[in-house]
Each structure stands twice: as C-alpha cells, then as structure tokens.
Amino acid sequence: MPGKNLDFGRFGARGVKGSDAVARKLDELAGGIATPVTARRGWIARLHYLTRSGKSRQAAQDAGLTVTDRTLKAWLEGKRRPSKASLERIDAAYRAVRRQNVARHLLKRLNREGRGTRVEIHPLNQSQVARPHQRVIEYRTMNVRRWDKIVGSWAAGDYRGLDDAWTTDVLPDLGSQWGAYEYVTNVGFAA
Structure with missing residues (x-):
C-alpha cells in the first residue's frame, strides 16, 4: 500500500x-547550535565545530565545505565574512558532520x-x-x-x-x- x-x-x-x-x-x-548561521555567532560556532580536529576538517571537506586555510583563518578572526552561498555550505557541512558524529550514540539510545x-x-x-x-x-x-x-x-x-x-x-x-x-x-x- x-x-x-x-x-x-x-x-x-x-x-x-x-x-x-x-x-x-x-x-x-x-541537537546542535541554536544560533542561526546568518548571525556571526552562529557561523563562527559552526566553523569551530568543523575545524576542531583534522577528522572534523576532512569530514567538512567531504560534506562540501572546500575553502582555503587562508580564507578559513580570515573568517575565524573576523576579518572577512562568508558570502551567502558559503554560509549555506557551512550550515550544510555542519549538519552532515553533526549527524555522523551523533549517529552511533543516537542509535544506541534508540x-x-x-x-x-x-x-x-x-x-x-x-x-x-x-x-x-x-x-x-x-x-x-x-x-x-x-x-x-x-x-x-x-x-x-x-x-x-x-x-x-x-x-x-x-x-x-x-x-x-x-x-x-x-x-x-x-x-x-x-x-
């Protein structure tokens, strides 16, 4: 049916x-970051989550966030702001990496x-x-x-x-x- x-x-x-x-x-x-990605606090928090380790950074690249280290550093230091398209990629990469990180624990609980x-x-x-x-x-x-x-x-x-x-x-x-x-x-x- x-x-x-x-x-x-x-x-x-x-x-x-x-x-x-x-x-x-x-x-x-x-769960995850409640602040929207359009707010500075939101995209900075997502970038910190995506760049805290080499594994996280690789997962972010696999999820579609492909920016140079120089650009990433400028974003994190607040010297430049990501474009609207980059904000969407940051949010999509964050959600994908967050899902991968939480899935095993969530599966055990369910x-x-x-x-x-x-x-x-x-x-x-x-x-x-x-x-x-x-x-x-x-x-x-x-x-x-x-x-x-x-x-x-x-x-x-x-x-x-x-x-x-x-x-x-x-x-x-x-x-x-x-x-x-x-x-x-x-x-x-x-x-």
Whole structure:
C-alpha cells in the first residue's frame, strides 16, 4: 500500500511523509547550535565545530565545505565574512558532520539493547477533506526495535533509503492499514 499515494492532498488532506517527520525528529534529537548561521555567532560556532580536529576538517571537506586555510583563518578572526552561498555550505557541512558524529550514540539510545523505542504516529490532517472522502485514521503507538537502517540512512543524508526503511521495515508492524500512515502530521519519539 505505501507508495500508492501518488496524488496525496488531492481532496485536501495535509501532512508530510512519515520518513520526513522521522528525519526532523532525529535532527531535533541530534541537537546542535541554536544560533542561526546568518548571525556571526552562529557561523563562527559552526566553523569551530568543523575545524576542531583534522577528522572534523576532512569530514567538512567531504560534506562540501572546500575553502582555503587562508580564507578559513580570515573568517575565524573576523576579518572577512562568508558570502551567502558559503554560509549555506557551512550550515550544510555542519549538519552532515553533526549527524555522523551523533549517529552511533543516537542509535544506541534508540535500540536500547533490543528493547526499542516507543513511537507515536499522528495521522494526517483531514479537516479540509469533504466528509464522503474522509477515512477513519487513528492515532497509533508502536515500539520500534530496528533503528539501524533508519539512523544509518539519516546520518548519510540518504532520504530515499530512510523512506524505504520506514515504509518497509517499520510501518508494516501497524497491521493491515499501514499504508494509511505513509503521510502523517507528526511522528514523535524520545531517546
């Protein structure tokens, strides 16, 4: 049933793909620098995070932040300010490196030695759908024990893999109506 919602929202339903909601929640759990990258404090903090070790610097280069040491030094000393495109690359590199650094710890917390984590799935919003087209979809909870593919795909930035893992490994545990939860308003869990 998943993947059959090719015309999602045709009758006014609102929501996001469940895997996108999971990715947002994982980003939230990963935490990080709260100051926006557009503020001087924000991009300086991100640059310090990306340049604190050789491994971090290499990961930042792999994530797309390719600037000379001279430019980086000028940015860190406040002599020059990164362009808008550079700020976007700094933020993208920061998020990619942060995900890689946090993934192993987050995976351990979510798997909890095989006990898993309780997940709340809030169904899509049908308030704008005409009564004859509405279907009964209820709030669901379940225990997810297999987080390896989900967290691995999230850490690698592979949203297609994350979607596949969510729709083929997790949703079928909901029973016969699991396709009705491909789009949701929110997915909540704590680690």
